Amino acid sequence: MAIGIGLLGLGTVGTGTAEILLSPQGRHPLLGEVVLKRAGVRSLDKPRNIDLPAGCLTTDLEAIVKDPEIQVVVELLGGLEPARTLILAAIANGKHVVTANKAVIAKYGEEIYTAANKAGVYVLLEAAVGGGIPIIKPLKQSLGVNRITRVIGIINGTTNYILTQMAQHGADFGEVLAEAQKLGYAEADPSADVDGGDAADKIAILASLAFGGRIRREDVYCEGIRSISAADISFAKKLGFVIKLLAIAERPDLEEDALQLRVHPTLVPKDHPIASVNGVFNAILVEGEPLGQVMFYGPGAGAGATASAVVSDIVHVVGLLHSDQVIQKLNPLLGCTHEHYSKILPIDTLKTRFYARFLSRDLPGVIGDLGTCFGQHQVSLESVVQIGLQDDCAEIVVVTHDVHEANFREAMREIEGLEAIKEVPSILRVL
Amino acid sequence: MAIGIGLLGLGTVGTGTAEILLSPQGRHPLLGEVVLKRAGVRSLDKPRNIDLPAGCLTTDLEAIVKDPEIQVVVELLGGLEPARTLILAAIANGKHVVTANKAVIAKYGEEIYTAANKAGVYVLLEAAVGGGIPIIKPLKQSLGVNRITRVIGIINGTTNYILTQMAQHGADFGEVLAEAQKLGYAEADPSADVDGGDAADKIAILASLAFGGRIRREDVYCEGIRSISAADISFAKKLGFVIKLLAIAERPDLEEDALQLRVHPTLVPKDHPIASVNGVFNAILVEGEPLGQVMFYGPGAGAGATASAVVSDIVHVVGLLHSDQVIQKLNPLLGCTHEHYSKILPIDTLKTRFYARFLSRDLPGVIGDLGTCFGQHQVSLESVVQIGLQDDCAEIVVVTHDVHEANFREAMREIEGLEAIKEVPSILRVL
Numbered sequence: 001m002a003i004g005i006g007l008l009g010l011g012t013v014g015t016g017t018a019e020i021l022l023s024p025q026g027r028h029p030l031l032g033e034v035v036l037k038r039a040g041v042r043s044l045d046k047p048r049n050i051d052l053p054a055g056c057l058t059t060d061l062e063a064i065v066k067d068p069e070i071q072v073v074v075e076l077l078g079g080l081e082p083a084r085t086l087i088l089a090a091i092a093n094g095k096h097v098v099t100a101n102k103a104v105i106a107k108y109g110e111e112i113y114t115a116a117n118k119a120g121v122y123v124l125l126e127a128a129v130g131g132g133i134p135i136i137k138p139l140k141q142s143l144g145v146n147r148i149t150r151v152i153g154i155i156n157g158t159t160n161y162i163l164t165q166m167a168q169h170g171a172d173f174g175e176v177l178a179e180a181q182k183l184g185y186a187e188a189d190p191s192a193d194v195d196g197g198d199a200a201d202k203i204a205i206l207a208s209l210a211f212g213g214r215i216r217r218e219d220v221y222c223e224g225i226r227s228i229s230a231a232d233i234s235f236a237k238k239l240g241f242v243i244k245l246l247a248i249a250e251r252p253d254l255e256e257d258a259l260q261l262r263v264h265p266t267l268v269p270k271d272h273p274i275a276s277v278n279g280v281f282n283a284i285l286v287e288g289e290p291l292g293q294v295m296f297y298g299p300g301a302g303a304g305a306t307a308s309a310v311v312s313d314i315v316h317v318v319g320l321l322h323s324d325q326v327i328q329k330l331n332p333l334l335g336c337t338h339e340h341y342s343k344i345l346p347i348d349t350l351k352t353r354f355y356a357r358f359l360s361r362d363l364p365g366v367i368g369d370l371g372t373c374f375g376q377h378q379v380s381l382e383s384v385v386q387i388g389l390q391d392d393c394a395e396i397v398v399v400t401h402d403v404h405e406a407n408f409r410e411a412m413r414e415i416e417g418l419e420a421i422k423e424v425p426s427i428l429r430v431l
Numbered sequence: 432m433a434i435g436i437g438l439l440g441l442g443t444v445g446t447g448t449a450e451i452l453l454s455p456q457g458r459h460p461l462l463g464e465v466v467l468k469r470a471g472v473r474s475l476d477k478p479r480n481i482d483l484p485a486g487c488l489t490t491d492l493e494a495i496v497k498d499p500e501i502q503v504v505v506e507l508l509g510g511l512e513p514a515r516t517l518i519l520a521a522i523a524n525g526k527h528v529v530t531a532n533k534a535v536i537a538k539y540g541e542e543i544y545t546a547a548n549k550a551g552v553y554v555l556l557e558a559a560v561g562g563g564i565p566i567i568k569p570l571k572q573s574l575g576v577n578r579i580t581r582v583i584g585i586i587n588g589t590t591n592y593i594l595t596q597m598a599q600h601g602a603d604f605g606e607v608l609a610e611a612q613k614l615g616y617a618e619a620d621p622s623a624d625v626d627g628g629d630a631a632d633k634i635a636i637l638a639s640l641a642f643g644g645r646i647r648r649e650d651v652y653c654e655g656i657r658s659i660s661a662a663d664i665s666f667a668k669k670l671g672f673v674i675k676l677l678a679i680a681e682r683p684d685l686e687e688d689a690l691q692l693r694v695h696p697t698l699v700p701k702d703h704p705i706a707s708v709n710g711v712f713n714a715i716l717v718e719g720e721p722l723g724q725v726m727f728y729g730p731g732a733g734a735g736a737t738a739s740a741v742v743s744d745i746v747h748v749v750g751l752l753h754s755d756q757v758i759q760k761l762n763p764l765l766g767c768t769h770e771h772y773s774k775i776l777p778i779d780t781l782k783t784r785f786y787a788r789f790l791s792r793d794l795p796g797v798i799g800d801l802g803t804c805f806g807q808h809q810v811s812l813e814s815v816v817q818i819g820l821q822d823d824c825a826e827i828v829v830v831t832h833d834v835h836e837a838n839f840r841e842a843m844r845e846i847e848g849l850e851a852i853k854e855v856p857s858i859l860r861v862l
Contacts, residue, residue, distance in 0.1 A: 016721060020576060026685060028575035029643070030763055126573065132722045134573040138565040141750075142557065142743035144459035145451060212460070254457060273728065276707060290447060290735025291563045295728040297704065304721025312573035319572075319764035332461055333750035 003318050006064040006095075007039040008086055009076035010057075013100055013127070014039065015050050016307030017074065021314075022050075030318045031311070040064045065090040072317050074310060075099040084108050091115045091123070098313040100127035100306055106201035106217045109208070113336040122320070122334055124313035129155060129202040130282045132305025133298040134312065139209045139286065141333045146288030148210045150250045152431075155202045157280035157300040158186045158193035159225050159245040163233075163265075164278040167242060172230050185280060195224035196245065196263040203247035207261055210286065211251060213342030215261065221347040223264035232357065232426050235387050235397050241267035241355075242275050246431065252351070254289075258343040260350055267355050267430040348406040353382070353430035356412070359393040359423040366420040370398065373418070377411035379403045393422050399430060434749050435468040437495040437526075439517055440507035441488075444531055444558070445470065446481050447738030448505060452745075453481075461749045462742070469495045496521040503748050505741060506530040515539050522546045522554070529744040531558035531737055537632035537648045540639070544767040553751070553765055555744035560586060560633040561713045563736025564729040565743065570640045570717065572764045577719030579641045581681045583862075586633045588711035588731040589617045589624035590656050590676040594664075594696075595709040598673060603661050616711060626655035627694040630678040638680035638692055641717065644773030646692065652778040654695035663788065663857050666818050666828050670786075672698035673706050677862065683782070685720075689774040691781055698786050698861040779837040784813070784861035786831075787843070790824040793851040800849055801829065808842035810834045824853050830861060 005021060007014050018039060024031035039052060040061040058064065065073055065086050073090035075097060077083045083104045090097050092115070099105065105112065105125055116123045126136045130153075139151075154160050158180065165176040177194065180186035192198045200220040208215045225245050236243050246266040251259055268275045273295050277283040282300025287293050299305035320331065360366040367384055374381055380401045388395040400408065415421055436452060438445050449470060455462035470483060471492040489495065496504055496517055504521035506528060508514045514535045521528050523546065530536065536543065536556055547554045557567045561584075570582075585591050589611065596607045608625065611617035623629045631651040639646045656676050667674050677697040682690055699706045704726050708714040713731025718724050730736035751762065791797040798815055805812055811832045819826040831839065847855055 020721070026578040029768065031576060133725050134565075134569040137573060138569055141747065142565040142568060142740070145462060145742040145746055146739050147457040288739070290451070291739040292730045292733070292736055294564050294730070296725070297728065298725030299723045302723070305723055308577050308719070308722040309573070311576040315576055316572065316764065319762045322760070322763055329753070331750045332753055333747065337460065 002035045003033055003072060003321060004035050004037040004067070004070040005072050005074060005314060006037055006067060006070040007074045007076060008061055008064060009078070010039045010041045010048065011076065012303040013306045013310065014076045015048065016303035017076065017310045018050055018052065020307055020311045028315055030315050030322065033318055033322070034314060037070050038064045038067060061086055062089065065095060066093050070095060071321065072096045072098060072314055074314065075101055076310070077101070078103070080104055080107060087112055088115055091119050091121055094119060094121060096121045096317045097123045098310055098317070099123065099125050100310055102128040102198070102201040102205060106204045110214055117330065117335060120330060122317055122330065123336070124316060124334070125205070126313045127306045127309035129205055130284055130296065131298065131300040131302060132308045133282060133284065133296045133300070134309070135206070135284050135296050136209065138296070139206065143286050143288060143291065143294070144212070146291045147254055148251065148286065148288040149254065150248065150287040151203070151206050151210050151284065152274060153203060153206065153247045153282070153284040154244055154274060154277050155247050155282050155284065155300065156193055156199040156245060157282060158190065160277065160282070161185050161280045162194070163225060163228065163243055163245065166228070166230060167233050167237070170230050170234065173226060173228060194226055196222040199245060199247040199263045203249050203261060203263060206284070207249035207259060207342070210249060211259055211342055212338045213257065213340055214338060215342055215344070219261060219344040221262040221264070225265050227426065228265050229426065232428065235357065236267050236355070238387065239397070239399065240270050241430070242270060243428070244268050244274065252345070258345050260345050262347060262350070265428055267428055269431065272431065350405040351402050352405065353402055354400045354408050355428045355430050356398050356424060357426045358396045358398070358421055359390060359425065360396055360420050361393060361422055362420040366396070366418070369418055369420060370415060373415050374400070374411045377407045379408050379411050433466045434464055434503060434752060435466050435498070435501040436503050436505060436745060437468055437498060437501040438470040438505045438507060439492055439495060440509070441470045441472045441479065442507065443734040444737045444741065445507045446479065447734035448507065448741045449481055449483065451738055451742045459746055461746050461753065464749055464753070465745060468501050469498060471495045492517055493520065496526060497524050501526060502752065503527045503529060503745055505745065506532055507741070508532070509534070511535055511538060518543055519546055522550050522552055525550060525552060527552045527748045528554045529741055529748070530554065530556050531741055533559040533629070533632040533636060537635045541645055548761065548766060551761060553748055553761065554767070555747060555765070556636070557744045558737045558740035560636055561715055561727065562729065562731040562733060563739045564713060564715065564727045564731070565740070566637070566715050566727050567640065569727070570637065574717050574719060574722065574725070575643070577722045578685055579682065579717065579719040580685065581679065581718040582637050582641050582715065583705060584634060584637065584678045584713070584715040585675055585705060585708050586678050586713050586715065586731065587624055587630040587676060588713060589621065591708065591713070592616050592711045593625070594656060594659065594674055594676065597659070597661060598664050598668070601661050601665065604657060604659055625657055627653040627676065630676060630694045634678035634680050634692060634694060637715070638690060638773070639769070641680060642682060642690055642773055643769045644688065644771055645769060646773055646775070650692060650775040652693040652695070656696050658857065659696050660857065663859065666788065667698050667786070669818065670828070670830065671701050672861070673701060674859070675699050675705065683776070689776050691776050693778060693781070696859055698859055700862065703862065781836040782833050783836065784831050784833055785839050786859045786861050787829045787855060788857045789827045789829070789852055790821060790854040790856065791827055791851050792824060792853055797827070797849070797851040800851060801846060804846050805831070805842045808838045810839050810842050
C-alpha cells in the first residue's frame with residue numbers, strides 16, 4: 001500500500017523532508033510505503049539542491065490539497081496565510097495534515113482541530129515545537145497519565161543562542177543580535193524571536209497538550225530579551241544563576257483547572273538541569289505526579305532536525321492507515337479531544353522570586369528604605385547585595401523569596417518614587 | 432467502553448501503577464475507561480499501603496491471564512519465571528501485555544514477540560528501560576525515520592549513584608556500595624547492577640528498536656564497575672573526564688547492518704551532555720542522520736516514575752482499542768516487525784580511545800618503551816602523563832587516540848611483560 005504525500009513549501013525544512021522521503025534505505029521500513037507525489041512552491045525556476053521525481057514540482061498549491069493520490073498534506077509554508085486556508089482545504093478533502101507551523105496552530109488551532117475531528121483526519125505537529133526533539137507525542141501519549149504540574153521550556157533557539165553568546169563573551173544584546181543575523185541564526189526582522197512571540201506560540205501548544213484544555217494565544221504573558229544587559233548576566237552569574245528565556249506553563253493548584261502561562265527572561269540556578277542548555281539547543285522539562293521530572297534535549301531548529309520530526313508524523317499516519325485502512329474513529333491519543341478553554345490566571349497572581357537591580361545615590365539609607373518598602377508589601381528578601389559602583393551611584397541587587405507578583409509590583413512603584421533611587425535598570429523573575 | 436486490567440505483582444511498581452489507575456482525576460481522560468480488575472500476589476495477608484476494590488487481590492495468577500474480563504495483563508513480577516510463562520499464556524489468551532521486565536524481554540523477546548504477532552496482540556515495555564523516561568516509544572515511532580548511528584545510555588541508576596558518590600566524596604567502590612545497600616539503592620546481591628548485566632539487558636532492547644533487528648542478549652559485551660577505584664576517578668577528573676557506566680549500541684558503518692554492542696565504564700569528556708547526569712538519574716542519547724543528537728533525561732527507577740511508564744503503555748492500548756474495537760492488524764509502529772538477527776561485531780574490532788594507568792619502576796626508560804611498544808602496534812598516543820608516585824613507583828597515565836581494540840590489547844600484552852612495568856591497575860575506554 002503506497003501512501004501519497006504532498007508537500008506545501010520546499011524551503012530548508014521542505015527540502016530536508018523530501019530528502020528523507022526519497023532515501024528510505026536504513027530508516028524505518030514504513031517509509032518504504034511512502035511516495036512523494038507533489039511539492040508545491042512559489043517558483044519553478046528557483047535553483048534547488050535536490051533531485052525531485054519528474055512532474056513533482058508545482059506552483060498550484062490548491063491542486064495538492066485536492067489531489068486524490070495524496071493522503072497526507074505536509075504544510076511547511078509557515079506564517080498564517082495561506083497556511084490556514086490550505087490546511088482547512090486539505091482537511092475538507094479528507095487529507096491528514098502534518099505541519100511544522102506553530103503560529104497557525106497557536107492562533108487557529110480551535111478552527112483547525114474542530115474541522116479535523118469532524119472530517120476524521122489527523123493534524124500532527126511534532127515539528128512545531130522543539131525541532132527534532134520528540135516532545136509533542138510523548139507529552140500527549142505518555143506523560144499525560146501523570147498529573148502534570150509544570151512544563152518549562154527553552155524553546156526558541158535564536159534567543160538561547162544570543163543569551164549564550166552574551167554570557168560567554170560578556171557582549172551586549174545589540175552586538176550579538178547583529179552577529180546572529182549575519183550567521184543566519186536570527187532573521188532580518190528578529191521581533192518574533194527576541195520579543196518572545198515564537199516561544200509564546202509554542203508554550204501555548206505544549207500547555208494545551210499537557211493540561212488538556214484549549215489555550216487562547218493572547219492569554220500567554222510575554223516579555224522578550226531586548227532589555228537584558230551584559231551587566232545583569234554578570235551579576236546573575238555572581239549570584240549563581242544563568243539568564244535564559246523560559247516559556248513556562250504551570251498549574252499552581254492541582255485542585256483547580258487554572259493555569260499560569262508565561263514567557264520571560266529568567267534567572268535559572270546554575271545546577272538546574274535546564275541551565276546548561278546552550279546555543280541553539282532546546283530543552284523541555286516536564287514535571288508531574290508521580291513521575292517527577294523528565295527532560296528532553298536536542299536541536300531546536302535546522303533542516304535535518306525539523307525534517308526528522310515532520311517525517312515521524314508522516315510515518316505515524318502511515319502506521320495508522322496500515323493497521324486500519326479506513327480510519328473509523330480517531331485515536332484519542334493522537335487526535336485533539338479537548339474542547340473547553342483552560343482558565344488562565346493573570347500574571348499578577350504569580351508567586352515567584354524576583355531579581356531587581358537598583359542604582360542608588362545614598363547607600364546606607366537606601367537599604368533600610370528598600371527593606372521597609374518591601375516589608376510593607378509582604379515581600380520578603382533573600383539577599384540584598386551592593387554589587388558595584390557606577391558613576392557616583394551604588395549598584396544594588398535584591399533577590400526576593402517567593403512573593404506575589406502584585407505585591408512586588410506595588411512595592412516597586414513605591415521604591416521607584418524614593419528620592420535615593422536614581423534608576424531601576426532591570427527586574428527579572430527567578431526560577 | 433471499559434478496559435479490564437490485570438496486574439501480575441503488587442510490589443512498589445505494582446502499587447504505584449494501581450494508585451494511578453485508581454485515581455484518574457486530573458490525568459489523561461482515557462484512564463477513565465480503565466478498570467483494575469485483579470491484582471495477583473503471593474500472599475493475601477501481607478499488609479499493603481493501598482486500598483484495592485473488594486475481591487481484586489488474588490493469589491491465582493493463572494486465572495488472571497485467562498480472565499475474560501481482562502484485556503490487558505500487566506506483568507510486574509520481574510525475573511525470568513514465572514514471568515515468561517504467564518506472559519505467553521496471556522498472549523495465547525488474546526490479552527495485550529504491558530511489562531516492565533527487561534530481563535525476560537532481553538532473553539525471551541523472540542519467543543514472546545513471535546507469539547504476540549501470531550495472536551495479534553501488543554507487548555509494550557516502556558517501563559523496561561529508563562524508568563519514567565519516555566524512550567521506547569520515541570525511539571520506535573519517531574526517531575526511527577533517521578539513520579540511527581549510535582545510542583548511548585546511562586541506564587542503570589544503581590551504578591550511576593555509586594560512581595557519582597565515589598566522584599563527589601573520593602570514596603572507594605566497596606564503601607559506597609555498602610552505603611547504597613543500606614539506602615536501598617543497591618540490592619543485597621548487587622551483581623546484576625554492578626557487573627553490568629541489567630544495563631546489558633536494556634541496551635539489547637534499545638538496540639533492537641533503534642536498528643530494527645533482533646539481538647541475542649549474550650552478544651552484548653559487558654564489563655562492570657567493581658574495578659573502578661577512587662584513584663582512577665581522580666586522575667580522570669584531572670584529565671577533564673568523568674567515569675560513567677555507559678551502554679552503547681553503534682552502527683560503525685552506515686552501509687552495513689553490523690552493530691557494536693557494549694556496556695563498560697567509560698571516561699566521558701566533562702562537557703559532553705551525558706557527563707552531568709548524576710545520582711540515580713538516567714539519560715539516553717540518540718544520534719542519527721539527519722537529526723543530530725537528542726537526549727532524554729529523567730528518573731531511571733522508583734515506584735512513581737516506573738508506574739508512569741507502565742500506565743502510559745496501558746493508555747496506549749486503550750487508545751488503540753478505542754479507535755478500532757477489534758484490532759485487525761497490528762500497527763507496525765507499536766508491534767515488533769523485525770524478525771532477522773542483527774550481526775554483532777566482536778569487541779576486538781571496536782575503534783575507540785583508551786585510558787591506561789601503569790605503575791612503573793624506571794620512569795625515564797619506560798616512557799620510551801611504552802611509546803615504542805604502542806607505536807609498533809599502530810596505537811598512537813594522545814597524552815602520556817606521570818600523574819603521581821606510589822611507594823617507589825611512578826604512576827603513569829596514557830590516553831590513546833582512536834585505535835583498534837585488538838591492536839591496543841596486543842600492545843598491552845607486550846607492555847605487561849616489560850621489566851620496568853610493575854602493574855597495570857586499570858584500562859578503561861574513552862568516549
